[in-house]
Amino acid sequence: xxxxxxxxxxxxxxxxxxxxxxxxxxxxxxxxxxxxxxxxxxxxxxxxxxxxxxxxxxxxxxxxxxxxxxxxxxxxxxxxxxxxxxxxxxxxxxxxxxxxxxxxxxxxxxxxxxxxxxxxxxxxxxxxxxxxxxxxxxxxxxxxxxxxxxxxxxxxxxxxxxxxxxxxxxxxxxxxxxxxxxxxxxxxxxxxxxxxxxxxxxxxxxxxxxxxxxxxxxxxxxxxxxxxxxxxxxxxxxxxxxxxxxxxxxxxxxxxxxxxxxxxxxxxxxxxxxxxxxxxxxxxxxxxxxxxxxxxxxxxxxxxxxxxxxxxxxxxxxxxxxxxxxxxxxxxxxxxxxxxxxxxxxxxxxxxxxxxxxxxxxxxxxxxxxxxxxxxxxxxxxxxxxxxxxxxxxxxxxxxxxxxxxxxxxxxxxxxxxxxxxxxxxxxxxxxxxxxxxxxxxxxxxxxxxxxxxxxxxxxxxxxxxxxxxxxxxxxxx
Amino acid sequence: xxxxxxxxxxxxxxxxxxxxxxxxxxxxxxxxxxxxxxxxxxxxxxxxxxxxxxxxxxxxxxxxxxxxxxxxxxxxxxxxxxxxxxxxxxxxxxxxxxxxxxxxxxxxxxxxxxxxxxxxxxxxxxxxxxxxxxxxxxxxxxxxxxxxxxxxxxxxxxxxxxxxxxxxxxxxxxxxxxxxxxxxxxxxxxxxxxxxxxxxxxxxxxxxxxxxxxxxxxxxxxxxxxxxxxxxxxxxxxxxxxxxxxxxxxxxxxxxxxxxxxxxxxxxxxxxxxxxxxxxxxxxxxxxxxxxxxxxxxxxxxxxxxxxxxxxxxxxxxxxxxxxxxxxxxxxxxxxxxxxxxxxxxxxxxxxxxxxxxxxxxxxxxxxxxxxxxxxxxxxxxxxxxxxxxxxxxxxxxxxxxxxxxxxxxxxxxxxxxxxxxxxxxxxxxxxxxxxxxxxxxxxxxxxxxxxxxxxxxxxxxxxxxxxxxxxxxxxxxxxxxxxxxxxxxxxxxxxxxxxxxxxxx
Numbered sequence: 001x002x003x004x005x006x007x008x009x010x011x012x013x014x015x016x017x018x019x020x021x022x023x024x025x026x027x028x029x030x031x032x033x034x035x036x037x038x039x040x041x042x043x044x045x046x047x048x049x050x051x052x053x054x055x056x057x058x059x060x061x062x063x064x065x066x067x068x069x070x071x072x073x074x075x076x077x078x079x080x081x082x083x084x085x086x087x088x089x090x091x092x093x094x095x096x097x098x099x100x101x102x103x104x105x106x107x108x109x110x111x112x113x114x115x116x117x118x119x120x121x122x123x124x125x126x127x128x129x130x131x132x133x134x135x136x137x138x139x140x141x142x143x144x145x146x147x148x149x150x151x152x153x154x155x156x157x158x159x160x161x162x163x164x165x166x167x168x169x170x171x172x173x174x175x176x177x178x179x180x181x182x183x184x185x186x187x188x189x190x191x192x193x194x195x196x197x198x199x200x201x202x203x204x205x206x207x208x209x210x211x212x213x214x215x216x217x218x219x220x221x222x223x224x225x226x227x228x229x230x231x232x233x234x235x236x237x238x239x240x241x242x243x244x245x246x247x248x249x250x251x252x253x254x255x256x257x258x259x260x261x262x263x264x265x266x267x268x269x270x271x272x273x274x275x276x277x278x279x280x281x282x283x284x285x286x287x288x289x290x291x292x293x294x295x296x297x298x299x300x301x302x303x304x305x306x307x308x309x310x311x312x313x314x315x316x317x318x319x320x321x322x323x324x325x326x327x328x329x330x331x332x333x334x335x336x337x338x339x340x341x342x343x344x345x346x347x348x349x350x351x352x353x354x355x356x357x358x359x360x361x362x363x364x365x366x367x368x369x370x371x372x373x374x375x376x377x378x379x380x381x382x383x384x385x386x387x388x389x390x391x392x393x394x395x396x397x398x399x400x401x402x403x404x405x406x407x408x409x410x411x412x413x414x415x416x417x418x419x420x421x422x423x424x425x426x427x428x429x430x431x432x433x434x435x436x437x438x439x440x441x442x443x444x445x446x447x448x449x450x451x452x453x454x455x456x457x458x459x460x461x462x463x464x465x466x467x468x469x470x471x472x473x474x475x476x477x478x
Numbered sequence: 479x480x481x482x483x484x485x486x487x488x489x490x491x492x493x494x495x496x497x498x499x500x501x502x503x504x505x506x507x508x509x510x511x512x513x514x515x516x517x518x519x520x521x522x523x524x525x526x527x528x529x530x531x532x533x534x535x536x537x538x539x540x541x542x543x544x545x546x547x548x549x550x551x552x553x554x555x556x557x558x559x560x561x562x563x564x565x566x567x568x569x570x571x572x573x574x575x576x577x578x579x580x581x582x583x584x585x586x587x588x589x590x591x592x593x594x595x596x597x598x599x600x601x602x603x604x605x606x607x608x609x610x611x612x613x614x615x616x617x618x619x620x621x622x623x624x625x626x627x628x629x630x631x632x633x634x635x636x637x638x639x640x641x642x643x644x645x646x647x648x649x650x651x652x653x654x655x656x657x658x659x660x661x662x663x664x665x666x667x668x669x670x671x672x673x674x675x676x677x678x679x680x681x682x683x684x685x686x687x688x689x690x691x692x693x694x695x696x697x698x699x700x701x702x703x704x705x706x707x708x709x710x711x712x713x714x715x716x717x718x719x720x721x722x723x724x725x726x727x728x729x730x731x732x733x734x735x736x737x738x739x740x741x742x743x744x745x746x747x748x749x750x751x752x753x754x755x756x757x758x759x760x761x762x763x764x765x766x767x768x769x770x771x772x773x774x775x776x777x778x779x780x781x782x783x784x785x786x787x788x789x790x791x792x793x794x795x796x797x798x799x800x801x802x803x804x805x806x807x808x809x810x811x812x813x814x815x816x817x818x819x820x821x822x823x824x825x826x827x828x829x830x831x832x833x834x835x836x837x838x839x840x841x842x843x844x845x846x847x848x849x850x851x852x853x854x855x856x857x858x859x860x861x862x863x864x865x866x867x868x869x870x871x872x873x874x875x876x877x878x879x880x881x882x883x884x885x886x887x888x889x890x891x892x893x894x895x896x897x898x899x900x901x902x903x904x905x906x907x908x909x910x911x912x913x914x915x916x917x918x919x920x921x922x923x924x925x926x927x928x929x930x931x932x933x934x935x936x937x938x939x940x941x942x943x944x945x946x947x948x949x950x951x952x953x954x955x956x957x958x959x960x961x962x963x964x965x966x967x968x969x970x971x972x973x974x975x976x977x978x979x980x981x982x983x984x
Binding site: 371380398417462466467 | 505549550551552553615618619622623625626629630633634640641644645648649652653656657659660663664666667
């Protein structure tokens with residue numbers, strides 16, 4: 001296949017993002033709907049391109065810096081699906097506000113481009129390129145609400161810490177380059193197998209892992225997560241909290257599993273520590289939160305800990321479990337933030353836990369969707385979140401870490417409490433202000449309902465998604 | 479098989495679909511329609527389960543009405559269901575109790591009526607699913623999913639402290655279950671299958687078995703509940719609406735006992751035999767100590783809750799004394815008798831405790847108090863009710879001729895053959911049970927009319943009479959003629975005993 005066809009989706013996205021940029025500049029500011037339409041078409045085109053070019057075996061392009069394979073394409077399809085939903089959620093939010101949503105759309109499209117590059121990166125340089133394109137867009141998105149002090153603080157914190165983490169990542173990359181003299185992941189992988197315990201390798205590994213951990217937001221590199229989640233406008237939080245996790249997963253897999261597989265004895269222990277710390281800190285600190293966005297931020301920290309459990313098994317089944325986890329998690333987190341957006345009015349962000357009190361009498365359907373999302377996040381069957389935890393735990397036990405599985409379920413028990421508290425507010429408490437649900441568009445309601453029902457359907461029939469993750473991972477690791 | 483349609487699946491899914499329908503439709507069509515709708519679904523499910531009983535072959539221990547469809551092909555998880563003699567009585571108990579619960583909530587519930595009925599119907603489907611599952615993961619799904627409707631039932635329609643009680647209930651039971659999940663995953667990593675029957679054959683060393691046994695114990699001991707993890711039960715019972723208390727006491731507690739029979743005893747027989755002293759001690763503590771605790775309760779629901787814990791002690795005693803009685807007499811049929819005694823005790827306790835909670839519910843609907851001191855002389859104004867409650871109080875104290883007697887007698891008999899002291903301690907319950915139940919009965923029902931509210935009480939109406947008559951007949955029939963239950967269970971219990979004494983250690 002020609003090199004260009006391999007990057008067709010990325011090229012389409014880049015071109016379409018530029019078109020959206022032009023459209024929003026040239027049209028008058030009243031025609032947001034048109035820009036929105038073009039952005040949706042852009043995402044649909046990319047999705048079509050991804051489906052059209054879905055690779056049967058992995059192929060390299062541009063001197064091996066870009067790799068098109070089944071795992072990458074599968075993740076990209078889910079990624080673009082999430083981006084598409086986030087646009088509909090964002091429209092709900094911006095409808096009630098004077099701020100324009102063009103900025104959001106353009107930045108999100110470029111961030112998506114960064115994520116797609118990152119997912120397919122097969123050289124240290126491409127990884128860095130994708131990561132920076134993604135991160136810079138996210139910093140700007142967090143700061144979008146320029147009058148909000150919280151948002152500015154969050155953006156600066158995110159930027160400073162993000163720059164530091166990028167530096168760490170680069171430092172680690174430079175060490176790998178120093179030892180191997182190559183930027184190509186495949187060539188580095190060969191050399192790690194030959195020179196197993198080279199001290200510089202392990203040094204580089206530590207710094208790489210810090211970069212990865214920061215992107216996921218696992219403890220102790222999670223400091224930016226609560227502030228960014230709380231401070232950013234809710235559609236941005238929704239975006240930051242869902243799509244980039246898929247890209248970060250691909251990055252972790254390409255670096256740890258593909259490139260540094262020879263050092264797995266070393267990174268397994270580090271990943272284990274990160275996972276346990278994350279589960280502990282995320283679940284315990286979330287209990288103390290009164291702001292729903294901040295609570296969900298700590299819940300993210302905990303969830304990323306569970307995701308790391310799959311990676312630490314260093315087996316293709318474990319990676320498949322993590323992939324399943326990251327997809328399901330992105331869907332759940334999107335739904336939870338989506339609920340906040342739908343309840344928000346022009347004056348009230350509705351991101352306090354108290355804003356959800358008595359939702360069951362205000363809107364039974366929304367309350368039911370939230371019930372699904374909260375129990376799913378807590379890992380209670382029959383919802384998708386249970387299967388995500390189940391799959392990871394199963395692989396952890398199969399890898400011989402039964403004690404670790406016991407620790408993991410113990411922390412999930414702690415986690416159940418704060419999700420139950422949300423259900424309690426929704427169903428058992430009375431509304432302080434018995435306001436009706438704010439106006440929503442049919443599109444927003446539909447996306448939110450679909451989002452919740454997907455969690456339920458995936459909970460009842462998780463088999464096909466699991467098989468897909470397994471198939472992709474088994475071909476990936478050979 | 480007498481019928482060609484998947485009758486077991488129908489029994490599970492019919493109430494669930496019905497419950498969803500009731501929830502969705504009740505806003506449009508109003509209470510009356512929702513009432514009859516829920517009754518229709520509950521009664522039809524009961525009839526379906528009677529059909530199961532009618533076609534049940536008592537001569538075999540094999541799973542009957544089996545259905546098997548691949549569910550998650552990648553890991554060999556199947557939608558595999560079937561019933562044997564241990565599951566069938568519990569399924570009948572579930573469907574029977576749900577009909578009563580629907581009737582009991584008929585006019586009492588006003589807030590979100592459709593959701594109340596729907597939650598119970600969905601819960602019924604999940605509970606039947608627990609008893610039918612032949613795949614460990616399917617079992618676990620039903621086991622956990624059951625918590626969600628119960629959590630809502632206690633939290634929405636419960637008493638003043640309902641939020642505390644329902645979160646405590648959820649966290650306690652969830653704590654037990656998650657460790658069971660790890661144990662199931664561990665067994666899978668050894669046996670390579672999630673089918674429960676292949677787990678029965680999994681080869682496990684003694685130390686592995688002990689770990690698994692403790693993980694299972696945590697799940698089932700919380701559910702049943704055993705001392706010292708019983709503290710959620712009094713809170714949940716006191717705060718739950720009447721229907722919730724009835725389902726909790728009548729069916730949910732039995733899940734723990736069922737779990738011991740389906741998982742702990744056959745999968746970890748050696749650990750169970752090695753640790754039977756622990757289980758017997760905990761059971762005896764529950765019987766005696768909790769019996770004393772019940773004696774001092776001021777709240778009727780709390781008293782019955784503690785009485786439930788004490789009675790469930792008999793169940794675990796019957797199950798685990800089976801090892802020692804076989805050692806003492808060398809006769810495996812004695813062990814089977816202990817297990818059958820435990821089973822009968824579970825069924826009978828389902829009827830009796832359900833009936834007592836309904837009695838309290840009847841009083842609570844009228845006076846809005848559960849405190850014993852607020853009553854007195856109820857017999858003067860509610861004679862029919864007093865007669866029914868008398869019967870259930872007697873049954874709760876184990877009077878011969880009621881179903882309460884059969885189970886207790888069998889367990890005490892088995893315990894006597896194992897060790898005289900077990901029997902002596904267990905028999906204390908006959909004194910204690912009579913003391914706390916009848917003393918409560920005396921203070922509530924007899925004596926002069928305590929206050930003007932009692933004087934204005936109306937006796938039970940036709941609907942309530944119907945509920946109590948159904949229960950009274952069942953309690954008396956199984957007290958005098960428990961043979962049908964023994965017939966159903968016999969073959970399955972014999973097979974279970976066989977598995978218990980087949981060591982997995984080489």
